[in-house]
Amino acid sequence: MDEDLTDPQLLQMFEIMYKIRQFELTAYDLLGQNMIPGTLHTYAGEEAVATGVCLNLTDEDYVSSTHRGHGHCIAKGADINKMMAELFGKKTGYCKGKGGSMHITDFKVGMLGANGIVGAGIPIAVGAGLTCKLKYPGRVSVAFFGDGASNQGTFHESINLAAAWNLPVIFVCENNLYAMGTDIRKVTANPNIADRAIGYGIKGIIADGMDVLDVYKKAKEAIEHARNGGGPTLLECKTYRIKGHSRYDPALYRPKEEVEEWMKRDCITNFKEKILIGEKHIDQNVIHEIEQKIIRQIEQAVNFAKESPFPENSSALEDVYAEDLK
Amino acid sequence: MREIKYVEALNEALKEEMERDPDVILLGEDIGKEWQGAFKVTKGLEEIFGPERVRNTPISENSFVGCGVGAAMTGLKPVVEIMFGDLILLAMDQIINQAAKMRYMSGGQASVPIVIRTPFGSGGSYASHHSQSLEALFTHIPGLIVVQPSTPYDAKGLLKTAIRSIDPVMFFEHKFIYKKSGPVPEDEYLIPFGEADIKIEGSDLTIIATSMMVWHSIKVAKELKNEGISVEVVDPRTLVPLDKKTISDSVKKTGRALIVHEAVSRGGFSGEITKMIIDEAFDYLDAPIKTLGGLPTPIPFTPNLEKFVVPDPKRIKKAVIELVP
Missing domain, CATH: 3.40.50.920 (Rossmann fold)
Structure with missing residues (x-):
């Protein structure tokens, strides 16, 4: 493992992943109780990806996200009270109740928005990369997207554009093997999305998306490359979701053996047992305290969301344009 | 008052706004010095402002419009040329689902100060893929401003306003008005939106x-x-x-x-x-x-x-x- 990382850094990784997991499992339960309207797509299982990538970023770097975006928000430093309130459709949410799960945005931490259209965030990240290049050299932009999005035109067009213009953009494919219920191996002949990078004249890297240290290390390389003017990288993280695609999806299309195999590789359990306790001999009480702190924070977020008011109907007409049109 | 062509009025608007605001950039197919835009609206601009600000794009409408959206959200003011109005259809997701709704979906956090300008209209035997008038599609979408200037004077004043707008603007230029002339003052002026x-x-x-x-x-x-x-x-x-x-x-x-x-x-x-x-x-x-x-x-x-x-x-x-x- 990476000797450069200190115990506090490793514990920070654990804390972020654990926070995402608890947020997601809690939100999923609340969805089941109809406390949260609509649907949501949980990031549970994929925490190592957002965590490993975003720990290499600052608030001034940009990310564009997907319909499965809660993990990116938390890893980028968003406020879980405002996130939970948004899931509840409350006035105090990030989008004042107008966006919901698939549109959480926090410009203060460079989170340009989750996105309801598969693949649509990719060119937006390229545009943010263009801003970095022209206005803020040294900043970078990250496009998160899934295996499903890798077959959208925007994937190909955006990587081509970013490569041609040498923009500081890192394309992070979260390959969880299934686009809703469609097995990526049935709709793409080469299961390694990263292999496509060569076609655009950039580097493609595969990371173990269940291993936060591997993601961290490989993302660090790609991000530093971009910061130093080296241009884009395609980083594919092999990962797996714990739950189905969304509400009402028991994910029966995934073979039981495959699910069991991946669950054995759970990014949080393994990191805690093998690295934090096994290798680093960190006191289990320290870890337990972090877990309890997160659980309290999530409870507070749920209470904040529950107690917050719904927006007034009149607010439906606000924020369509910057100013009222005649 | 001097008379200039519609295409020249648009070119002046771009030039003046690029001089005024270093965040204004141009994106589009063949808008650089080699071709100067399919209808020459961007003539001479790469020579003045350089290839960093006048950016020739690959033929990828959805993504270079999306790139404009992302750039606009993060501090630039892109003016995107779609070579023919018909080709806007390739970028509809980024215009309608992204640019138009971004402010709303984000609860007012995002602004998308992008201008998407395009030649449209019939008259040159360009047939069905290079002659349509699609402006009505965009008037249906909350969040978009839709501009359709008819004279050189209006074209210049409205394009300058469009570039300064913090909301996304669809700007429709009739390709057979480009060469028509009309009076345009030398001094700077703006035309507000919503004034017939x-x-x-x-x-x-x-x-x-x-x-x-x-x-x-x-x-x-x-x-x-x-x-x-x-x-x-x-x-x-x-x-x-x-x-x-x-x-x-x-x-x-x-x-x-x-x-x-x-x-x-x-x-x-x-x-x-x-x-x-x-x-x-x-x-x-x-x-x-x-x-x-x-x-x-x-x-x-x-x-x-x-x-x-x-x-x-x-x-x-x-x-x-x-x-x-």
Whole structure:
């Protein structure tokens, strides 16, 4: 493992992943109780990806996200009270109740928005990369997207554009093997999305998306490359979701053996047992305290969301344009 | 006052705004020094502002528009050229699902100060993929501003306003107006959105016309003046926001309204203007409102058919005469 990382850094990784997991499992339960309207797509299982990538970023770097975006928000430093309130459709949410799960945005931490259209965030990240290049050299932009999005035109067009213009953009494919219920191996002949990078004249890297240290290390390389003017990288993280695609999806299309195999590789359990306790001999009480702190924070977020008011109907007409049109 | 061409007026607007604000950049296919834009709107700009700000894109409309959206969200002011209006359809997700809704979906956090400008319209035997008038599609979408200037003066003043707008603007330039000339002051000026312009004053009937149809309607108004019919020609200039007051005041004055656009009549913006007149000026009408638009066909290739499917001065004149006893 990476000797450069200190115990506090490793514990920070654990804390972020654990926070995402608890947020997601809690939100999923609340969805089941109809406390949260609509649907949501949980990031549970994929925490190592957002965590490993975003720990290499600052608030001034940009990310564009997907319909499965809660993990990116938390890893980028968003406020879980405002996130939970948004899931509840409350006035105090990030989008004042107008966006919901698939549109959480926090410009203060460079989170340009989750996105309801598969693949649509990719060119937006390229545009943010263009801003970095022209206005803020040294900043970078990250496009998160899934295996499903890798077959959208925007994937190909955006990587081509970013490569041609040498923009500081890192394309992070979260390959969880299934686009809703469609097995990526049935709709793409080469299961390694990263292999496509060569076609655009950039580097493609595969990371173990269940291993936060591997993601961290490989993302660090790609991000530093971009910061130093080296241009884009395609980083594919092999990962797996714990739950189905969304509400009402028991994910029966995934073979039981495959699910069991991946669950054995759970990014949080393994990191805690093998690295934090096994290798680093960190006191289990320290870890337990972090877990309890997160659980309290999530409870507070749920209470904040529950107690917050719904927006007034009149607010439906606000924020369509910057100013009222005649 | 000096007279310059519409294409030159647009070029001046881009140049002045790029000089004024270093965040203004241009994106588009073949807009750089090699080709200078398919219709030469960006002529000479790469030579002045360099390839970092005048960026030739690959042929990837959805993604270079999306790139403009992301750049706009993070501090740049992109002006994106779509080579032909028909090609906008390749970028609809980024325009409608992203640019138009971003402020709303984010609860007011995001601004998308992007201008998407494009030549549109028929008249050159470019056939069905290079001749459409699609502006009405965008007027339906909350969050977009829709501009359709007809004269060099309007083109320059409105493009400068569009570039300074913090909301996304769809800017439609008729490709057969590019070479038409008109007075444009040397001094700087801006034209606000939502202000229609009365191109010719009259008292018997109001023609509400857009883009190329403004030129046709002015011609008809001049002809009819000699025949004793006094026609007022009103150009909305921006469809969203729409200057309801100027249009409805004119109809209240004349008592008759003819609405003309090149776009296919069915589902066209003339329906919206009709509705607005009914809401605002119904009691003043002396005749039913009449609309004149393109026939419900794609734009055909061969010259006689192409001319046949869009309104021309002859048809506009006939419609006026039918309305004025």
